Amino acid sequence: MNIKLIEEPVLQFGTGEHIDPRQGILVHGTSDLNEVRPERIVTGFVGKSESVSKIISWFDKNKKMILGPEKKMALRNLFPTFPGFNSKSAYKCEIKYDASYIRKINNSAFDEILETAKSIEDLIEKAVELYITEIKYLSKNKKPDVILCVLDEKFTKIIFGNEEFIRKVEDSDNDEDLIEEIETNFRRLLKAKSMEYNIPIQLVRDRIVTPSGEMQDEATIGWNFFTALYYKSGGVPWSIKKKSDSVTCFAGISFYRSRDKKTIQTSVTQIFNENGKGVILRGSPIEQDKNDREPHLSKEQAYDLMIKSLNEYYEAMKIYPQRLVIHKSSNYSDGEIEGLRKATREVNINSLDLVTIMPTKLRLYNEGMYPPKRGTMFSLNESTHLLYTRGFVDYYGTYPGRYIPNPIEIRLFTFDESPEQICKEILALTKMNWNNTQFDRRFPITIDCSRKVGEILKYIREDQKPQIKYSFYM
Numbered sequence: 001m002n003i004k005l006i007e008e009p010v011l012q013f014g015t016g017e018h019i020d021p022r023q024g025i026l027v028h029g030t031s032d033l034n035e036v037r038p039e040r041i042v043t044g045f046v047g048k049s050e051s052v053s054k055i056i057s058w059f060d061k062n063k064k065m066i067l068g069p070e071k072k073m074a075l076r077n078l079f080p081t082f083p084g085f086n087s088k089s090a091y092k093c094e095i096k097y098d099a100s101y102i103r104k105i106n107n108s109a110f111d112e113i114l115e116t117a118k119s120i121e122d123l124i125e126k127a128v129e130l131y132i133t134e135i136k137y138l139s140k141n142k143k144p145d146v147i148l149c150v151l152d153e154k155f156t157k158i159i160f161g162n163e164e165f166i167r168k169v170e171d172s173d174n175d176e177d178l179i180e181e182i183e184t185n186f187r188r189l190l191k192a193k194s195m196e197y198n199i200p201i202q203l204v205r206d207r208i209v210t211p212s213g214e215m216q217d218e219a220t221i222g223w224n225f226f227t228a229l230y231y232k233s234g235g236v237p238w239s240i241k242k243k244s245d246s247v248t249c250f251a252g253i254s255f256y257r258s259r260d261k262k263t264i265q266t267s268v269t270q271i272f273n274e275n276g277k278g279v280i281l282r283g284s285p286i287e288q289d290k291n292d293r294e295p296h297l298s299k300e301q302a303y304d305l306m307i308k309s310l311n312e313y314y315e316a317m318k319i320y321p322q323r324l325v326i327h328k329s330s331n332y333s334d335g336e337i338e339g340l341r342k343a344t345r346e347v348n349i350n351s352l353d354l355v356t357i358m359p360t361k362l363r364l365y366n367e368g369m370y371p372p373k374r375g376t377m378f379s380l381n382e383s384t385h386l387l388y389t390r391g392f393v394d395y396y397g398t399y400p401g402r403y404i405p406n407p408i409e410i411r412l413f414t415f416d417e418s419p420e421q422i423c424k425e426i427l428a429l430t431k432m433n434w435n436n437t438q439f440d441r442r443f444p445i446t447i448d449c450s451r452k453v454g455e456i457l458k459y460i461r462e463d464q465k466p467q468i469k470y471s472f473y474m
Contacts, residue, residue, distance in 0.1 A: 003364075006375040006387075006420070008395065009428035011238045012274075019395060021238050021437045022080050022223055025090045031275065032236040039087065040096045041233040044142060044199075046134040047150030049104045051206040055150050056102075058209045059095055062222050069217040078396040078438070082222035091230055101142055103134035110155055121184040124159060128190045139197035145233040147201045149190065156205050159186045185455075191473065192459035200232040200471040223437045231276075231434040232471040240274040240428050249273050249321035250429060251309065252446030253328045255286070255295045256454030264295045267454040270470045271309045273321070276432055276445075279312040279468040281305070282457050294330045302339025310347050312468060323351035323416075325425065327446040331356055332413040341414075351416040357426065357447055360409035362386060370398075371405050374440055377423050383412040387423050389430045390442050400440060408443065435474050449473070 008019045014033025018024035030037065045052045064084045072079040083090040109130055117123035131149050138147055151159075187203055194201050208221060216224070227237050251271040255264050263285040272278025283305045286295055297305065306326075314320055324344055332354050344352050364386070366372045376388040390405035392398070399405070410426065412419060429444030441448070453473050460466050467473075 002379040004377050004379075004420070005373060006377055006424050006427055008375060008393075009424060009431060010241045011428075011431060012241045013238055017241055019439070020077065021227070021431065021439055023077070024238055025227075026080070026083055030091060030230070030235060030237050031239040033092070035236075038093055038145065038230065038233040038235045040094050041146060041229060042101070042142075042144045043095050043097045043229075044101045044103065044135075044138040044144035044147040045097070045150060046103045046131050046138070046147060047105060047206075048107060048110070048152050048155075051150045051152040052102055052104060054206045054209045055148065055204060062226065063094075065089075066219045066222050068219045072217070075396065075398060078398065078400055079217060079220060080223075082219040085222070085226040091226065093230060093235070095229075097144070101138065101144055103137060105130050105134065114158070120159075124184050124186045124189060127155070127159065127186060128193060131190055132193050135194050135197055135199070135201065139199050144199060146229060147194075147199050149201050149203050151203065151205050153205060153207045156207075188456045189459050191456050195460065195467045195472055196464060198467075200469075202229060202232060220438075224435065227437050228435050228474065232474070234471075236275055236277075237434055238431075239276060240425075240432065242274050246322040247273055247319060248323045248325065248425075249278065249313065250325045250327065250425070250444075250446050251306075252444075252450035253283075253297075253305075253326060254447070254450035254454050255330075256458055258285075259458050265454075265457070266295075266297060266301070266305060267450055267457050268305060268309050270445075270449055271313050271324075272470075273317070276434070276470075277317065278470075279309065279316050280453055280466065280470060280473070281309045281312055281468070282460075282466050296330075296333040297336050297339065299335035299339040299342075302336045303343045304339075306340050306343035307346060310343065310349075314347075316468070320347045321349060323353075324349050325353045325355065325417075325422070327355050327357050327426075327444060327450075329356070329358055329447055329450075331411065337414060353415045353417055353422055354413040355415070355422060355426075356409075356411040356413065357443065358409050358411075360386060360407060362409070363404075363406060364388070366392075372407075375427055376407070377420065378407070379419065382419065383415075385410045385412075385419055385423060387426060389427060389444075390440050393440055396440075400438065405442075 010017045011024055013024040013031055014029030016028040063086045066082040068079040068081045087094045113126040249271055255266055257264055265285050266283025268281045270278040270280055364372045370392045372388050372391045374388055374391040374393050378386040386407040388407045426444050430441040431439040432445040433441050456473050
C-alpha cells in the first residue's frame with residue numbers, strides 16, 4: 001500500500017495560470033481572452049413580470065463589485081469578492097437586452113394551471129408549456145445567446161416540494177443517497193423541450209436577489225451565476241493546463257432508465273478536450289443480464305457508441321485525439337473493453353485508458369481535527385486506488401464541506417498512462433464544472449456530466465436529435 005499527495009492541478013487562463021478559477025479569472029482573465037469570445041451576451045427573459053424585474057435589477061447590481069461576506073474575512077480565498085460582470089473587469093463581457101427580449105407570463109396563466117392541474121406531474125407539464133411558448137417566440141424572432149427562465153419562489157415551492165429536500169439536493173456531497181424524486185421534473189423537462197429551439201436556457205429563482213442565510217453569499221452567487229452564463233454563451237472561463245502538444249480527450253459513459261422504466265439506455269457525456277470543447281451523443285437501449293446488477297454494453301454497442309462519438313467529435317473539432325480516457329461509474333465487461341478498443345484502433349488513437357470511478361465506504365483518518373487533504377492518493381495495488389477529491393484544501397485554509405468527506409475509488413481496467421497521472425487528471429476534471437467556481441467537487445465532470453445528460457435525455461423524444469453541446473444540459 002502506498003500513500004502520496006497530488007498537488008492541486010493548475011488551470012489555464014488568458015494571460016497566466018492559477019489553481020483557483022476565481023482568482024485566475026480575476027488576475028489573468030478568461031481562458032479565451034485572446035481568442036474569439038463573447039464580449040456581450042444578448043439575454044432573453046421569461047417569467048412573471050415581478051420576478052423578471054427583480055432579476056433585471058439584480059443584473060444591474062452585479063455589474064459592480066460585490067464584496068465577499070465580512071464575517072468570512074479569515075477565509076478570503078474561499079469567499080472572494082466578485083469583481084462585477086462588465087466590459088472592463090475580469091470577464092470583459094457585458095449583458096445586453098432591451099424590452100423586446102423580455103417575455104412576461106401573466107399571473108393569471110399560472111393561477112389557471114394551478115386550478116386545473118390534476119396532479120403534480122400535470123402541473124409541471126403545463127408550467128413547462130408556459131415557458132416553452134415564450135422560448136419559441138424569442139428563438140424565432142430575437143435569437144438571444146441565452147434565455148433566462150425566471151421562477152418566482154411561491155410557484156417554485158409548489159413545483160419542487162419540500163424546501164428541506166431542495167437544500168439537500170443542492171448541497172449534499174452524497175448524491176447517490178438522495179431520496180427518490182418526482183419522476184416528471186420541471187427542470188429536466190424544460191431543458192429537454194427547449195433544445196429544439198437551439199438556445200441554451202438558464203433557470204434562476206427570483207430569491208437569488210435577496211439570498212437567505214442557508215444560501216450562498218451574494219459574491220459567491222455572482223461568481224457561479226455569471227461564469228455559467230459566460231460558458232453557455234460560448235465562452236471558455238478556464239481550461240486544464242496542457243502537459244504536451246498531443247490532444248487528450250475525456251469521455252464519460254453512464255446509464256439511465258427510460259421514463260417508463262422499461263428500458264435502460266446509455267448516455268455519453270461530452271467527449272471533450274482540455275478546453276472543455278466536445279460533443280454529446282445518446283446511446284441505444286441495452287438488454288440487462290438478470291444475473292448482473294450492473295448494466296453493460298455488448299461488444300457491438302460499445303463499438304458503435306464510441307465510433308459515433310469520435311466521428312461527431314471529429315466533425316466538430318476537425319481532429320481525432322491521440323489519447324482517449326473513458327470514465328465509467330461501473331465496472332467494464334470484457335465485451336465493452338473489446339468494443340471500445342476496436343473503435344479507438346479504427347481511428348488510430350494510440351493510447352486508451354478505461355477507468356471506473358465510484359463511491360467507496362473506505363476512509364483514511366488524519367491526525368488532528370481535519371480530514372485528509374484533497375489530492376491524497378492511496379494505492380491498494382497497481383489498478384485500485386482511493387483519491388480524496390474533497391478534503392482539507394491548503395489554498396482555502398480549511399475543509400470547505402459540511403460532512404466528513406469520503407474518497408472515490410478508482411479502478412483501472414486497462415491503462416497506457418501511469419496511475420498517478422490518471423488520478424491527477426481526475427483531480428483536475430473535478431475543477432471543470434462551470435456551474436460552480438469552488439473547485440473541490442467530488443466527482444470529475446465526466447461522471448457529473450454523464451449523469452446530468454442522462455437525466456435530461458430521458459425526456460427527449462426518440463425522433464428528436466439531442467443537442468451535442470453540454471451548455472444545453474447544465
